[in-house]
Amino acid sequence: MTRSCTKFKRREGTAGILGHLYETKLISLFYFRAIHEEAIEEFQLASNVDKVGAFDDICFKTRVTGFEKPISVFIQAKHRENKNQTLEIDLATYFISYLNIRKHFDPKNEDSFFKSTYDEAECLFVIYTTAKDEIGNSSDIASEYTDVVYDLIGTAAGGTVKQPDQQEERVNWLCEIAMKEQMIQLADRMCKCIDDEINLDNLLSDELMLRYHYILAQQVLHVDDLQPDGETRVATFRADFFDNYENYLTVFKDSLYKEILKRRTIDTNDIARLLNEYLTDPTDVTKLSKVNKQYNEYYTPDLKRLHNVSHVTVEQATDLAARQILSELQVKVPAAFGNKDLTLCSNENRKKRRIKHLITKITEKLENCQFSKIVAINESSPKEFLELNGGLAGAIGNIFVLDDETKLMKITDNFESLETNAKLLYESLNKEIELINKTKQGHRDLLRAEEQINLRQYRFSFNVYKFPKVLLEYNEYEKHLARDFLNKLIIYSSQADEKTVEKKLKAEIEESLTLNDSFYAKIDEIFLKYHNEIQDWWLKPKEADYLTKDGELFKNATRYMIADPLTSSLSVPFVRLMRQYNYTFTDDALHSLGLSDQELTTIVVAEYSTLTVAKVMQYLKNKDYAALDIAHIARLEVDMRNALRRELSFTNENKVLIFVCDDVMGYKNKRALKNIAEAVLGKRCIIIANQTSAILLQRYFRAARTVCDERNGLMDLSEDCRRRVFANAGVEVELEQKDMRVELKAFVGA
Incomplete structure (x- = not known):
């Protein structure tokens, strides 16, 4: 496993105040x-990983001796307050996430976590919950x-670890x-091809x-003959494709319509004009379809509410708009697209050698299956x-x-096509088969019919992943995916x-350390400081280093x-409480403090100390610091x-020592x-x-420079913090409940 320092991408919306304690403690x-x-030689640990779906909370990769x-x-x-609550297991969602994760594995991936093929790693997909699960037909x-993983993540002796059975119906x-x-x-992919985003x-x-590509050429596109360059063909959309409502093709078509309309833009003024034209006669779907060529504008609540345009009408207009766009397109595709012809190199000598090689291999397969007449070709x-x-x-x-009849492949008897x-x-x-049969006949007085090779009698079973499909239905590959998912899905319940x-x-920290009675901390x-470190890492918004x-x-x-x-x-505890408030500020607000690494002592005059402490902590985030409350110190023995x-x-x-001095007028406070x-x-x-x-x-710190913190307006908060600030006016944290509404009211100038 690569040990180089790499980063992973975070998905958006992972830095909320509440709901993350369970995850960060795990x-x-x-x-x-x-x-x-x-036994763990090396590992990478990440959280909230971008674009891996439901299994993004905690991801780790490890090499074990x-x-x-x-x-x-x-x-x-999944944390549930009520441990008797039953957690619904949405296999469909988890399966889609599994499929997405498989795609991330690639030897060319720059992210070392996924820098291999999927099969080169032993992947496990874990649903981890405090609740019970309701998955039926499962087994231990x-x-x-799984034993190695349990030693790392198991937390409850009475919990269960099981996985869904591989029932045929479920598969x-x-x-x-x-x-x-x-x-x-x-x-x-089709839209990217249309818009020339994929190199031919x-x-x-x-x-x-x-x-x-073969099915596309049979059911979606009409693929013309080779172009003069000998390397490309031109494809157009088949007229019957638009009215084909076969199950999987309908999914493809709906997605194609949606994506192609997203990619088309119309000037805003044109949209307004076209919409006004349509509203003169709301029954005219054709006029609405012109508006719908800008997908993001085609259906809004306002349109429905103000003009009583039904969803069905909008869908019809969308269908018409997409048809109009697609029916006019000419798409350039490579010569091999649709397998209209066998793809061979243009050099005649190399072409002959390739033909000879193919015939040799095919006839070997035929002779080995002379009695069953079914040729199996696999990976x-x-x-x-x-x-x-x-x-x-x-x-x-x-x-x-x-x-x-058999749904297997056969050799065509339509030579002219x-x-x-x-x-x-x-x-x-055919010439090689005739020669083989004649050779056999020459060595025998009588050659039985079943000993002859008759191409029309043979059927071919292709079980190769990278072969073109001829039927738009699932086959052994999809079944392999389903079984692999069920085999790798593990449910940790009642944890x-x-x-x-x-x-x-x-308890595990205490077991690993030796602490004497005089050790105050x-x-x-230790747990609080360690958990704070993890939370700081967890809260990084867009990109973070793997833990190793x-x-x-x-x-x-x-x-x-x-x-x-x-x-x-x-x-x-003080720092931890401040972090629970989760205030973050813009860079301009931080710089407005005028703090300098060259100055030993700075007094910051602040109307709302909570906000200023948060700002100073953010400013010092990469430094070693401690934050102390003078009033608290004064109350110590x-x-x-x-x-x-x-x-x-x-x-x-x-x-760096941060001191909060909201009230120093009492005798004890002054002495402290x-x-x-x-x-x-x-x-x-x-x-x-x-x-x-x-x-x-200023009497006690005569050399101190005094500055004022005046940048505590709502616009001085970071964008993420502004979205959270009102929703979390009353913030419940582990240590105590702090009602921030009074301070926030003044803070935003309400």
Whole structure:
């Protein structure tokens, strides 16, 4: 597995305040176990991975001692407050996600997580829930791979681990889903071909196009003869395609209509004009179809509400608009598209050698099946024998045609329908068969009929993934996908809830560390710091580094706690609470503070300290810092205060100390402030206070520069934060409930 530093793409909408604790605590537990398990040689761990569907919550890939393949696990985590609640398992959604994930695996993928073929990794797809599951016809599982994964992610001794059975009815149902997904993807490829977004030389290198180009040429497109360049053909849409409502073809057609209309644009003024024309006679579907050529405008609630245009009418107009566009198109396709002819190179000598090679292989197959008369050709055959250019894949639909009775392939008896290369192969094959039969006859006085090779009697069963389909229905490949999915889908139900996961992680941390009684920072504080590190990583909005075996997140947490245990134990809960508010600011708002790394002490005058503390923490996000509340320090026992003062005086000079001083007018607060000021002399400090407290602070921190934080308007928040701020006015966090509505009201100037 590649160990280079790589990043993964995050899907949008993954940085909300609520609902993520379960996920981040699971990640904290899994990561902790992975870095401490010696058998795990290396791993990559990611969360909220873009474009992998339902299994994006937690993804990890690992190499384990004793296993040939790396293990790739994709997890959807479902937390339910009521553990007796039953979780509905939507197999269709999970199967579509499985299909999407398969596509990501590619030896050319720059993302090292997916840089291999799918089969080169042992992939597992996990539904992980605190609830019960209702999947019927399932069974317990036990395999070496699932045992390894369970050791990493299992959290409940009483939980269940099982997978759906491979019932024929279930397999067939999933095959239908796979076919419909392929039709949607095929429509997308077709649009890209129409708009010249796919190089013609690469069109049939696309596996989906390779499997369906023959069917497209039979049921969707009329493909003309070779162009003068000898390398391309021109295709137009068949008139009967638009009125064909066969199941899978309808899915393809609907997707094609939707996508092709999305890609067409009309000037806004033209849309308004056309819409006004239509509204003079709302029964005229033809006029509405002209508007519908701009798909994003074709059906809005306003149109329906204001003008009483029915959905059926809009659908009819959409259908007409797409037909008009498609029926006028001429699409350039490569010469091999549709297998109108066998594809061979133009060099005559090489063409003859290829024909001879094909005939030799075909006759070998025929002679080996003389009695059954059914020739099975599968992936075990040589690659050059199977490929599209010069192989059997290019003979599907010309030399090999469908036998309606057996649904197998046979050799055509319609010689006149063949084009040049196919005719050459057909004639050469028949001559070779005649020669073989004569040779056999020459060695025997009487040759029985069943010993002769009669091409009309043979049927061919092609079970090769990259062969063109001749029927628009699922076959063994789709069944393989369905069975593989069911074999790799694992349901972890009745697992530990969020609070129990935390307890379990704390227990495992305690077991791994030796802490003495004088060590102020106990397991709770280490957990808080470690979980904060994980949450910071989890909250990165667009791109993040994979967590790896040699990562520093857990080490940072323990190192931080051991270096300044009392400072850490006081700072971590405060910092954690601030992060739960999840305020983030624009770059301009951050720079407006005027903070400088060259200044030791800065006093920031702030009307709303909560917002300013959040802003300073964001500014220092890549630095080592601690945040302390002077009022809280003043309430500590004398021994604890003195210990903190000593610890602060020896704090590493690279650490930034944030002090919140909302109220320093009381005697205890003033004394605490004076002691702290003496202890941190020469340290980098940022002190946040209101206007009244700032005057007193200048007495104790005489060298400090004073700035004002005035950029706390709604537009100073980041875009994501602005969307969240009102929805989360009352924020429930683990430590306590904080009602922020009063502060927010002032904050937005309401």
